[in-house]
Amino acid sequence: xxxxxxxxxxxxxxxxxxxxxxxxxxxxxxxxxxxxxxxxxxxxxxxxxxxxxxxxxxxxxxxxxxxxxxxxxxxxxxxxxxxxxxxxxxxxxxxxxxxxxxxxxxxxxxxxxxxxxxxxxxxxxxxxxxxxxxxxxxxxxxxxxxxxxxxxxxxxxxxxxxxxxxxxxxxxxxxxxxxxxxxxxxxxxxxxxxxxxxxxxxxxxxxxxxxxxxxxxxxxxxxxxxxxxxxxxxxxxxxxxxxxxxxxxxxxxxxxxxxxxxxxxxxxxxxxxxxxxxxxxxxxxxxx
Numbered sequence: 001x002x003x004x005x006x007x008x009x010x011x012x013x014x015x016x017x018x019x020x021x022x023x024x025x026x027x028x029x030x031x032x033x034x035x036x037x038x039x040x041x042x043x044x045x046x047x048x049x050x051x052x053x054x055x056x057x058x059x060x061x062x063x064x065x066x067x068x069x070x071x072x073x074x075x076x077x078x079x080x081x082x083x084x085x086x087x088x089x090x091x092x093x094x095x096x097x098x099x100x101x102x103x104x105x106x107x108x109x110x111x112x113x114x115x116x117x118x119x120x121x122x123x124x125x126x127x128x129x130x131x132x133x134x135x136x137x138x139x140x141x142x143x144x145x146x147x148x149x150x151x152x153x154x155x156x157x158x159x160x161x162x163x164x165x166x167x168x169x170x171x172x173x174x175x176x177x178x179x180x181x182x183x184x185x186x187x188x189x190x191x192x193x194x195x196x197x198x199x200x201x202x203x204x205x206x207x208x209x210x211x212x213x214x215x216x217x218x219x220x221x222x223x224x225x226x227x228x229x230x231x232x233x234x235x236x237x238x239x240x241x242x243x244x245x246x247x248x249x250x251x252x253x254x255x256x257x258x259x260x261x262x263x264x265x266x267x268x269x270x271x272x273x274x275x276x277x278x279x280x281x282x283x284x285x286x287x288x
Contacts, residue, residue, distance in 0.1 A: 006163060009030045025122065042114035047156065051083065052088075057082060060102065061102075066078065093135075094137055094138075095138065099133040100132045103128065104129050115154075122150055122238035125237050132225075136228065139224065141184050142188050147249040150237060151217040155231065155232075156232055157230070158228065161209075161225070162226075163206050164221050172201045172202035174198065174280060176275050178263070179275060183280070189226055219245045
């Protein structure tokens with residue numbers, strides 16, 4: 001087992017809109033911004049206990065790290081429980097269960113009073129503030145978002161490790177064809193280079209997020225998130241600005257997703273297995 005070739009993501013304190021656009025958005029580089037949301041009520045209020053108080057009776061969808069199965073519907077949860085029970089689980093024992101893409105405007109409208117939409121020089125999609133929760137050592141698969149959006153990821157409580165790659169690294173990542181993920185059996189926190197040799201040539205970024213810090217992920221960036229302690233984050237997003245990325249986003253939403261779902265219905269697990277096999281074959285062909 002070895003470590004990936006990862007650079008530390010640069011950090012800024014209270015960066016101005018002009019500095020952000022010039023130094024990070026235009027060159028499409030990630031950055032961690034500190035001290036930016038300390039005037040938000042959420043900075044002092046938002047914790048797991050607070051979420052338990054305001055959303056305890058809500059039933060929440062939960063996801064773990066099991067591999068994709070052809071029977072699974074799009075974003076179909078693996079389990080459900082009340083938020084109060086889930087927070088207790090997070091705080092009392094390690095669990096693989098995560099919440100992702102939980103729309104707080106729809107579920108708990110009062111939470112929108114605890115934050116404001118920051119002016120980074122990009123038009124944020126105000127209808128899509130999403131929350132993500134996880135317990136110690138739970139993680140997401142390496143993936144990128146279907147719309148290739150610019151993402152601002154605000155972290156609350158605990159610590160989270162983030163690993164990023166840009167789209168130029170696709171040849172090294174064992175990308176699953178007709179999909180937005182890499183091979184699910186790769187442990188990006190401790191990769192096996194004997195099994196996945198192409199990863200040795202990948203060049204990426206890393207950081208640890210703490211309470212109140214903001215991670216900017218540029219358009220289409222791959223991201224892997226591992227919770228080092230129980231915690232949660234909120235993402236705000238802005239539409240892809242680069243024509244190539246915007247075109248790919250439209251293709252993903254209107255064509256790729258529906259094609260993949262159709263093939264799952266027609267070929268079942270055989271389709272999933274073929275895609276997993278092709279990820280290795282195509283990557284090793286380019287690698288060799």
